Amino acid sequence: MRAEPQPAPYRPDPRLLALADWLTDRVESADFPMHELRFRNRRWDGAVGLADLSDEQWIGHFGKFEPLPENLPQPLAQRYHGHQFRVYNPEIGDGRGFTFAQLRDAPGRLLDLGTKGSGLTPYSRTADGRLTLKGAVREILATEMLEALGVYTSKTFSVIETGEALERGDEPSPTRSAVLVRLSHSHIRIGTFQRLAALGESDHMRALAEYCLETYPGPPPPEDAPGRDEPAARLMHQAVERLADLAASYMVAGFVHGVLNSDNMNVTGESFDYGPWRWLPQWDPAFTAAYFDHGGLYAFGRQPEAIHWNLGQLAIALRTICEPEPLVAAFNRFGDCYSAAMARRFCWRLGVTGADRDCAVALIGAAERTMREGKLGPDAFFFAHRGGRGASGELAQALAPFQPVPGDHPYWDGAGPQAMLIDEVEAIWAAIAERDDWQPLYDKVAALRRMGDALGEPPAPAGHGN
Structure with a gap:
């Protein structure tokens, strides 16, 4: 079973202010014509002491960006450069987002509340500083799936639809707008x-x-x-x-x-x-x-x-x-x-333990060949062989040194795994775009969290002392 995030009191700690003069620019959020709360992360709002906010207060902070108490007095857009597809670009920075607040969770980690789609900044260049509602929905799905699979990921904290009609070259336009807030362990980039x-x-x-x-x-x-x-x-x-x-x-x-x-x-x-993320339909490097x-x-x-x-x-x-x-x-x-x-995480998802790294390397190789030959995606493979079940041939031999992890969660007795292939993503969005039906999205989030519960506590992120 997976532990829920620990509840915590609200503990503001705007440490970024010490660097703000040379690392950031003070900015203002856009003034949106509408604020319709579409997603509030009830799994994580209590972990940073914000569970008691009413929906109206939530919209005030995460749609209108009224400062949180004793926190950053004004949003900060961070300055950075970067290699984009290995071409150096000095003309970038937070172009449609900013750091809105910093606060501590129960274990003491400093977390940022950062935005996406909150309006123009000095780094917006020719863009409008906005986020499409579809992009926000896709980010909910990506972060929930990754969190369930044990990836150390930002959390989609809030999505508020903002009532603007946006023009985009990669979506049927005009398309609906939103502002997203993510909960993240820093926004300091390479x-x-x-x-x-x-x-x-x-x-x-x-x-x-x-x-x-x-x-x-x-x-x-x-x-x-x-x-x-x-x-x-x-x-x-x-x-x-x-x-x-x-x-x-x-x-x-x-x-x-x-x-x-x-x-x-x-x-x-x-x-x-x-942005353009995908999950593998079958194993294909x-x-x-x-x-x-x-x-x-x-x-x-x-x-x-x-x-x-x-x-x-x-x-x-x-x-x-x-x-x-x-x-x-x-x-x-x-x-x-x-x-x-790879050894640590692969064995965790497969539900086996107790062998050395050489055995894990052999297991990973056998698993990859099994997926390629059977035209399987990782979701289907790990579900079918959880705890070593159903393995034969080379895969069974590679699994021999391992012990299955005890697991009686009903998820493993279901008809098949949760996945996040593009057809399902598009179907979830179509329900919203065509009928304003959000239930398929909320049902999917609940199903992904059940999968995460079945997988149990993931390996601790490497390189952290807290």
Whole structure:
């Protein structure tokens, strides 16, 4: 069984204000013509002390963006650069979102409430700063599915429909508008460090590294790591561990993020910012999510490589405050960290335990061949063989050293697994677009949370000390 988030009192802690003058711009939210509450995350609102807000108060804070008590007095749009499909872009930043508040959960983690679709900022360029309602619905589905599958992800906290007609090239237009609020463990990106390096702001780079180490603590580097006491090296080791774990969690989930640019890589290792995502219909390393990813740079099977490449950009940025050797040593740990995370996460989802990493590597190889030969997607495979059941041939042999995890949740006796393939996503949206029927969405969220309960507590995110 999976533990629910612990309830907590409201504990504001707007630490970002200490960096705001050189890391952010103060902005205002858009003035929307309508505020219709469509989704409120009752699983997580109590975890940050906001469960007692009435719907009217909720709309006031997360639709009209009235400041929360003793929190950020004004929204902050963050500044950053980034490689987008490996082309460096210094003209980006929060273009349709901002950090609205920071607050602590029960274990003491500092969490951000950040927006998507909240209006124009200095970084909007030629865009309108808005979010389509369909995009908000897709983000609910992505985050709920990923959370159920044990991926360390941002949470869709609130969606409010805002009554504007938007023109988009990739949706039938005009289309409905929304503003989304996500609950996230930081919005400090690899691209945040890249910007400071590009501008030669070494003092600010050191301050940001110290902020991350203090605010998002993790374990120390290995004892034999060169320069292990250097703040930049410590941060690099933590980022490598966290993002290697993220890469593995995507692969075990069968998830394709679609846009793994360095400005979409959070140094806390938390997945966020969902656009053209997809889940695999069957095991295919070449499967892509974004129609504009013509070369398959961010195809399913290339995601670990893409994340590792982005970590290289973090190391390059941190060289402005650290010698190369400690950063290279941390960067080179990615392969081992990724292999360990794959073994840990794959066995967790399959419901087996008790064998060493070599056995896990053999099991993963046998499972991939089983999926390819049977034209299976990960959802069908893991459901059919949970706890080692129904395995034969090479897969049964690979499972022999393992023990099944006890599990009597009724989910495993159902007709089939929960999945998130594009046809179902489109059907959920069609019910909203054509009939304003939100029940299929709410039913799907409930079903995904039942699946998460059946899977049980996921492996702890790597590289975290809290």
